[in-house]
Amino acid sequence: MTKTQEIVIRSLHRIEELEDVRKLESTIWGETDSTPSHQTITAVKNGGLVLGAYMEEQLVGFQYSFPGFNGQSAYLCSHMLGIDVQFRNKGIGEKLKLAQREEAIKLGYSVITWTYDPLESVNGYLNIAKLGGVCSTYIANCYGEMDDLLNSGIPTDRFLVEWHIGKQETTDYRGPGIALDYVMENSLIQWDTDKKGLPVPSLTLPLPEQECGTAFVAIPKDFRTIRDTNIQAATEWRMKTSEIFTNLFQQGWQVTDFIKNSKTEIPVHFYVLSLK
Known part of the structure; x- marks a missing residue:
């Protein structure tokens, strides 16, 4: 117990x-x-x-x-x-x-x-x-x-x-302290915001070269609200992230971290991917 x-x-x-x-x-x-x-x-x-x-x-x-x-x-x-x-x-x-x-x-x-x-x-x-x-x-x-x-x-x-679980000795956040501006600029999914301030995916960047070592993918902070109020935007997030993650995994990348962004004016968080 x-x-x-x-x-x-x-x-x-x-x-x-x-x-x-x-x-x-x-x-x-x-x-x-x-x-x-x-x-x-x-x-x-x-x-x-x-x-x-x-x-x-x-x-x-x-x-x-x-x-x-x-x-x-x-x-x-x-x-x-x-x-x-x-x-x-x-x-x-x-x-x-x-x-x-x-x-x-x-x-x-x-x-x-x-x-x-x-x-x-x-x-x-x-x-x-x-x-x-x-x-x-x-x-x-x-x-x-x-x-x-x-x-x-x-x-x-x-x-x-x-x-x-046999290797996990701590639950401390593993983030390497990457500058948020750098993460935003290099996120493979870029975004705009709607009238309610919710993110809508816009353009996608090309997949990174193998020598980059790190990749970033933005997702909404509050996907449930988007799904409940704008099903088209929710579907766009689903389709774009599906394509990006599927392609990254096929090229040997894996999700290894998550950056929780605390700035209220930035409506997204970020997955961090590394090469296996």
């Missing part, structure tokens, strides 16, 4: 606990596709993991993983992480991931993988900058067309993250 401030995180094993997880999942994403508790308890009994985040005995977040195998080695496939909308932006997601790392090591895993929408900047900052995950695989329309509360309207493209 891990306790940090008012949040208690524990590994779940009882069917009653896992049914609470199912109910929270349905609240977040919708009832139709919630994962049955008989499936999560079977995963838990066979090398999987379900973690619950509690505040005063109320379940406010969860994480669900199951074993994966690529034909050569086993890994933990981190399938779902959800936080009650009333408890977001309190660091609960990071606490769940750190507890997941601790429990996965106990179970004998050295790698955890998961997918996430690369345009969700909060997840990008957590997964890449803070946890130290890397990505060199882009999955176009990973889950097909989805009508849930978070994915409707555009293709469900995803990054496949690899988190090498």
Whole structure:
């Protein structure tokens, strides 16, 4: 059991606990596709993991993983992480991931993988900058067309993250202190802003030469607002980032860092890519 401030995180094993997880999942994403508790308890009994985040005995977040195998080695496939909308932006997601790392090591895993929408900047900052995950695989329309509360309207493209937990000794931000002006000038996606101050992708720069060593790709700070208010701009962001990342990964680049830009007048953050 891990306790940090008012949040208690524990590994779940009882069917009653896992049914609470199912109910929270349905609240977040919708009832139709919630994962049955008989499936999560079977995963838990066979090398999987379900973690619950509690505040005063109320379940406010969860994480669900199951074993994966690529034909050569086993890994933990981190399938779902959800936080009650009333408890977001309190660091609960990071606490769940750190507890997941601790429990996965106990179970004998050295790698955890998961997918996430690369345009969700909060997840990008957590997964890449803070946890130290890397990505060199882009999955176009990973889950097909989805009508849930978070994915409707555009293709469900995803990054496949690899988190090498045996090597990760710290969650400190790994940013090398690159000047923001340099990052902006060299971002492979440039942008304009609309009347609401939201970024709209404009031109794209040529892919960098191999000797450059570092590449940058801008994404919106607040993609959900763009998706909810300007679906055309959201689709343009999806299509341009899909093309850029797919081409970079094919040429041997991988995402290794994330620059969180704190200037309110600049409406984008940046992925950092390095050659493998």
